[in-house]
Amino acid sequence: MSHSQDMLRTNTAFLQFVEQLFEDKQAGNTIQLKSFAAGAHLIRQGSIISQVYIIREGITKCYIAEDNGKDYIFEFLGPGEITGELEAINKGACLSNITAITPVTVFAIPHDRFMALLRSYPEFNELLLKVLAARIYQTCIRTSYQQLYPVEYALLRLLALEASQQTFFSKKDMAAYLGISVRSFNRTLKDLREKNILDKKGLNIDLSKEQLEQMIKRFEEA
Amino acid sequence: MSHSQDMLRTNTAFLQFVEQLFEDKQAGNTIQLKSFAAGAHLIRQGSIISQVYIIREGITKCYIAEDNGKDYIFEFLGPGEITGELEAINKGACLSNITAITPVTVFAIPHDRFMALLRSYPEFNELLLKVLAARIYQTCIRTSYQQLYPVEYALLRLLALEASQQTFFSKKDMAAYLGISVRSFNRTLKDLREKNILDKKGLNIDLSKEQLEQMIKRFEEA
DNA sequence: AATTAAACGGGACATTTGTCTCACTCCCAG
DNA sequence: CTGGGAGTGAGACAAATGTCCCGTTTAATT
Secondary structure, three states: OOOOOOOEEOOHHHHHHHHHHHHOOOHHHHOEEEEEOOOOEEEOOOOOOOEEEEEEEOOEEEEEEOOOOOEEEEEEEOOOOEEOHHHHHHOOOOOOEEEEOOOEEEEEEEHHHHHHHHHHOHHHHHHHHHHHHHHHHHHHHHHHHHHHOOHHHHHHHHHHHHHHHOOOOOHHHHHHHHOOOHHHHHHHHHHHHHOOOEOOOOOOEOOOHHHHHHHHHHHHHO | OOOOOOOEEOOHHHHHHHHHHHHOOOHHHHOEEEEEOOOOEEEOOOOOOOEEEEEEEOOEEEEEEOOOOOEEEEEEEOOOOEEOHHHHHHOOOOOOEEEEOOOEEEEEEEHHHHHHHHHHOHHHHHHHHHHHHHHHHHHHHHHHHHHHOOHHHHHHHHHHHHHHHOOOOOHHHHHHHHOOOHHHHHHHHHHHHHOOOEOOOOOOEOOOHHHHHHHHHHHHHO
16 A cells, blocks of 8 residues: 555545545534645744644645755655644644645644544544555655665666656755755766766656666666 | 654553553453564564564664665664554565564564554554654654764764663664764764764763754754 | 846865775684 | 684775856746
8 A cells, every 4th residue: 555666645545535524514624725825835844733734736845954954855745645743643843844846735634633533533543554654664765775875876766756757846856855965966867868878858767667677776786 | 752862762651551461361362472582583674474563672673674785774672662563554565674682572463463452442553653653753853864964963963862872782783873884984983083072982972961962053053 | 028036057176985905803612 | 722703993095975166048027
C-alpha cells in the first residue's frame, strides 16, 4: 500500500474517507473547506495550530527552514495527504512549513474532532497508521540514499520520478529536496547532459526504462 | 512527550504497557521473550517477519545497508522502543537491519496479535501513534540539519547527546549515524580539538552547557 | 512596449569530504 | 607469547560541493 517511491505523495483512500465524512451532515459539520493561493502558507514552522488539514486539491511542499537561511524539503504533498497530524498527536509546535505550490483547497478538522474521529472510526485510525508508517518508510529510504550515494544518483532518481508523475518543480525546490545548493544541482545536470544521459535541452531523461535501471545498477556497483 | 532530541531512543510508557500485557496470563499468552547476543541480528533488511519486537533491555541499532557497502544508521533503540511495526502495518519486507549492540531481550508479538491489540486497547493504539509521530518528528529534524549544516555542527550535537546520555558508541557507528566516512569523522574531531572545543584526549566536550549553546548559536548565525 | 523581479546557467575559487594507504594499539584465540 | 583482526588516527591526493559572482532568459506588471 502506497509503498511506491513517490516524490509527490497522494492518498486516494484517505481522501475518499474524508470526502465522505464531509458530505455526511452529522459527522461533517465540524469540517471546513479552506483555500490557499499559490505561494501561501498553510502552516508556519514553530507556530501553534488547532486543526489538521487534508489536501483536497493542489500541491504543497513541506519543508524546514533552518536558521542559516537554507531550506530542506521533506516531501511534496498532493490530494489525500494530511498535514498537521503530528501536532495533533503530540501537541507541539509545528515542525515544518507547508506552503501551496499550486492553488490548494483543504479540509480542515479541529484537533479534538480529529482525535475523536480516530477513536470512533477504526478504519480511519488504520488509514492514519498506514500513512505514518509509509512516511517513515519513505523518509528512511530517501535519507539513506541521499547520504550514501553521490548526488548524481539521487538526481537521476528524482528526474525519473518527476517524469513518471508528469509533475514539474522549480530548480530551487528540487535542490532543496535533494539537500544541495542550486549550483550543485545545475552542475550535476550539466554533467549528466555531457554524458548523454539527459536531453541537451531540458530535464528529460534520454534513456529507456531499462537503460535507466542499468545506470542505477552501475551506480550501485561502483 | 518524548520530543527531546535523543540519539538513543527509549519509551517507558510503551515498555510498561507491554510489560503488563505480558504479565497478564490471558492477554500475554502469545507474547514471547527472546534474547540476542551482542552483534546478533534481530531483523534483517529485506526479509519477511511475522512479529514485532519491543525491546525490554539492551541497545540496538537500526540501519539500512546500501548496495555500495555503506550503512546509514537511523536510530539507536533502547528499552520500550518497538521495531518491525512498519512491516506489521504495511505488510512489506523489512526496511532495515536491527542488530544488538549490547545483549538484548525483547518481547515478541505476532503481527495479527499486535494488530488485534491495537484495536482492543485504544490506549495502546494511542501510544503507537505517538511513537510513530515522534519518529517522524525526530527524523525530519535530524535529516534537515545533517543536510544543511556542516558536519562539525552535527558532530557537536551528537557528542553533546552522547555525553548527556552517558552512552558510548564506536566511531564507525557514530560516522554511520552522521552519514559520513570514518575519515571525515576523525578529521572533524581533530579540528574541534584544535579549536579547543574538545578534550585533547577523547570525546568529551570541553565546554559548559552555556558555552556549547553559544557555539551552536554561532554556527547557526554563520 | 518598457520595467522589474525572479529563475536560470555557469565560471572561478575555496572548502569539504571521500578514497586509499599506512602505522599504531589493543585484545583475544591459538 | 604471538599472530591476526578490529578499532583507531592521520597524510596525500582526488572528487564533490559550496560560495560568490555576473550575464541571460523568462514571466509578470505597469
